[in-house]
Amino acid sequence: MPPPRNLQRHWWLSPDGVLALFPGWYGKAQPDWPVNTLQWDFPLEDLAEERSMSPELVAFLAAGEKPVVFTPGTGNLHAREFFETALELCTRLGCRAVFVTRELGQVPGRLPDTVLAVKYAPFSTLLQHASVFVHHGGIGTTAQGFKAGVPQFIVFMGFDQPDNAERLERMGAGVGLDIRKFDCRRALPLLRKCLEDAAMRQKAADCTKRLMKNRPSTSALMEWLEQRMQPSNYS
Numbered sequence: 001m002p003p004p005r006n007l008q009r010h011w012w013l014s015p016d017g018v019l020a021l022f023p024g025w026y027g028k029a030q031p032d033w034p035v036n037t038l039q040w041d042f043p044l045e046d047l048a049e050e051r052s053m054s055p056e057l058v059a060f061l062a063a064g065e066k067p068v069v070f071t072p073g074t075g076n077l078h079a080r081e082f083f084e085t086a087l088e089l090c091t092r093l094g095c096r097a098v099f100v101t102r103e104l105g106q107v108p109g110r111l112p113d114t115v116l117a118v119k120y121a122p123f124s125t126l127l128q129h130a131s132v133f134v135h136h137g138g139i140g141t142t143a144q145g146f147k148a149g150v151p152q153f154i155v156f157m158g159f160d161q162p163d164n165a166e167r168l169e170r171m172g173a174g175v176g177l178d179i180r181k182f183d184c185r186r187a188l189p190l191l192r193k194c195l196e197d198a199a200m201r202q203k204a205a206d207c208t209k210r211l212m213k214n215r216p217s218t219s220a221l222m223e224w225l226e227q228r229m230q231p232s233n234y235s
Contacts, residue, residue, distance in 0.1 A: 137168075
């Protein structure tokens, strides 16, 4: 196949099928969606069974109050200011924190004992011990926040992230802020709200109930995928 000159223009909507990996309660099907769209659910899989939390992280979580978890996203290698602001926020609010980034060089040096930085942790496990989840707003990461039932603070950059932040705010389960405005002055009252607002915490718990209720079987999804991989589709 010749390479596409523009991914969005030529490959964004496949003629074979379009898979929407989010449920109807999160985003209803729209009239302008392609007719060959299958709306399924959040996948929720991570590497929890293959890669468990490190002993250091387990000990940190057991040693005090639930921390705020900060991550700028797996592919973000320019998050120095994000973590500097995160550290300032935690210092001002007196809360513990876990920083998750595969590039630890982005994290400020000499972290206090109340902050731990790790390269990896399965969110399905880690977020069960978190007070608030601060992240970039990718749909998979957002779904893990819903599963854990914790208030979320989305610091969005692009793609679907602003939309996910807006949906989260409309549901009352968290807040959103543009990465360009993520400084202590603007973020401090938002993070404090996530930590202290009982109504927001209840809304976040309600999202967990909606997410786990009547999740569809993967067999229907696999059948749909296999049908679109038949040789007849490419003859």
